Amino acid sequence: MCLHLLLAIIRSPSSPEAFMVRYWEVVSQLFSGYSKGNIHSMAVRNISDVNPNDNAAPLEVRVIRTWQPFLFQNEHCYLFVDSRGDAIEAYGNRRDKALFESKFSVGLCYRISKYLSKKARNSHNVVPSNATIHLGRSTIFEPIVGVDIPHQYFNFMPYESLRARENMHFLLTDYIGRFDRFTSDTRTTSGKRLMKFLLEDANERFIEVALWEEIADAVDKEALVNTPFPCIVAVTSMKVLRFKNLQLASTAATHLYGNPTIQDVSDLANRFRERYAGINMDDRYTLPIANILAKNPVDYMEVKFSCIASIVSYNPRRSWFYKGCTVCKKKLGSREDALICDDHHDAPQPKYLYCINCTIADSTGNATVTIFDIPFQSVIKIPCNELVIQ
Template sequence: MSMSMSIKRISEIFPGDPPEALEIRVIKKWRPFTKQQEKMTDICYLLVDSHGDAIEAVVDSNQEEYFQSTISIQSCYTIDKYISIPSRTYMPAIQHRASLRIGKYATIQPLLGKNLPTYYYKFASYKDLPRRMELPKLLTDYIGRIEDVSDIMIRSGKKMRKVIIQDESRNIIEITLWGDKANLIEKRDSMGKILAITSTTVTQFKDKLQLESTTATTTDVNPSIPDLNTYIDRFKNLGETSHHQPREKMITITEVKSIDIADNLQNRYKCVATVIDIQEHRNWYYVICSMCTKKVYPQRNDFVCEDHGLFAEPKFMYCVNTTITDDNTNANAVFFNDSMNELLNISCHDLVITHNNRNPKILPEQISAISGIPLLLYFNFKKDGTIAINKAEKVSAFPPTTPDPKMGSARKARQLATHEDSSGKKSKY
């Protein structure tokens, strides 16, 4: 008579325990962050069992090809002959005393017919976040309603996107998605939906808690979890999403010049202005690597990245340096890629390659044509004080000047005097 295999629960694993068979589903795979890139020697998997408990499994990156043919994301396996070790001491993805070390000695057998969880979330509360900034900097899963999604931007040579969410306690949290993670959420049709995000780091800027993506981060909009409808009902009680209200403050260029940049790097503004000069001594576009967003350099008919070599098709990005005015004050401003795409309705790549405008110091007529046109400009400040324009719309004319309250009072007084004259009473004017 054959005896059934004893299956161990993930929650029962301690460092140094002898291996016992685990029945698991592989949820995701990532390379853990390390401050020394040359020491990125591990690949991590997140495993979950039938009880909903999870553990990290670590394999040597030199054996990535072997495990790529052995382990598939979202597949189920029976795993044995692993080594149980202490969990990572820096940025662990989950709170567990142990993790698994898996090598070629381990046995990994496909497991069919088992209904194991297809996700793993351990959502933190807002009050948990400050502790997550302390060592070991446990990565954070969070859930909230999407309030706003920015366009993709380039900051310090890195691609990024900002997402604003509101949790069920009405806390507003800004999330920064870096690099390829910026592609995980699309702006279109995402506002008002529920976002579950995993494995973020907690940071702080001017006393505001924020979340930033890591290599382990995943996102799911309206995730397929049993509690989804419960969360939707809770967020309905918060009222309309704040993206229905204007998030950018309308100001004048005179006011722009009086702003303390250091205290307002996170704020966004808008103003109506016209371009009165395009600085032709500055390049109107730059070129980046399509894999790492670093600057690339021309090499004969191609471009070369210091990390990824030759590229026949890198990314061309607008960067148009201008002087703008609202008829009262002038200021220097830079139109970045998204704003120029909207104004010209043509990508930088097409303007450079298809229309043969390869010299970055010779302005194409399409760009020169934006001068003198009233524009509604959406912008923020960079650390060096640059006005960075990320969105621009053509408008028919400048908005009317805000009436001076004193002038309004004088007008009312004159109207009152006229009324008194017509009634036969003596006017004091």
């Protein structure tokens, strides 16, 4: 009921006493759905029908996640899912967290009433809903049992849709793939832990997943590595970023699930079993030259291939060494009379390093390659510096 109509009704009685009586009737009618005992008479609303500022009809949901946002410091957040599998973000004041959690537990189902529905956030929404649920101290949570409500909610994006979300954080991204391996686990210059691993999608495309400390600390690395092949991992509420390549980076809302019990997982696992049947996972990237050349480089930026081949010729027109930085081996640039490394201005320079341009071949084809210092030196056993200077 709109405010104008309410004012028109309560102004119409002639005497102040009549006004008060009428006012009370109107107000009690308006809020009758809220009074205890009447809750059950209001129809349960589907999450997909919740709009900002509507009349807060009861929801029947399972509470499936909770997190403490970085961006919205005064809030504590929860994710609700309903029997139709739709999800909505709920949040309340952080100072009331203990009160909320005395009324409900993550994993269980409740009929929820006396809440406010508000607009979705301007950024960092974890689900594609136009509304959020605001929980207050008087919000009612009645436990319900025997309802068929999913235990999980995901809104997986396929690999090919990620690019469109690069640096767009209105809606965060859920992603699923096969856990390939951890690629790093270090601390940034600010001392914060950053763990990275690779996920492979159903079409053999790899993406780096970066988990910040708050999320990484809760990951059981050993369990992931030791999960029998294929280990399917779902990550939720990620930001799509780009450094050299696309990367999924965690947010405070990120959750990681190993082999979650959903249909997508068994389908995906079967595809990986078929694809990798008879292949030893430890040398699955050791391939004949023709197979490596047939791959689209864009999809394999994170993967290092190997092949067993012979060097069949050297390119005499290309130098076989370069002047590199004594610290980082990067090619030096010249400044006036000196050779300088961008990153190590004061280091004594240069160091001579191999860069052998040659053609390699196996029974399937040939390829032009550059063999850099460490691998070439491991074959000929003489440092490049010695060969050039002598």
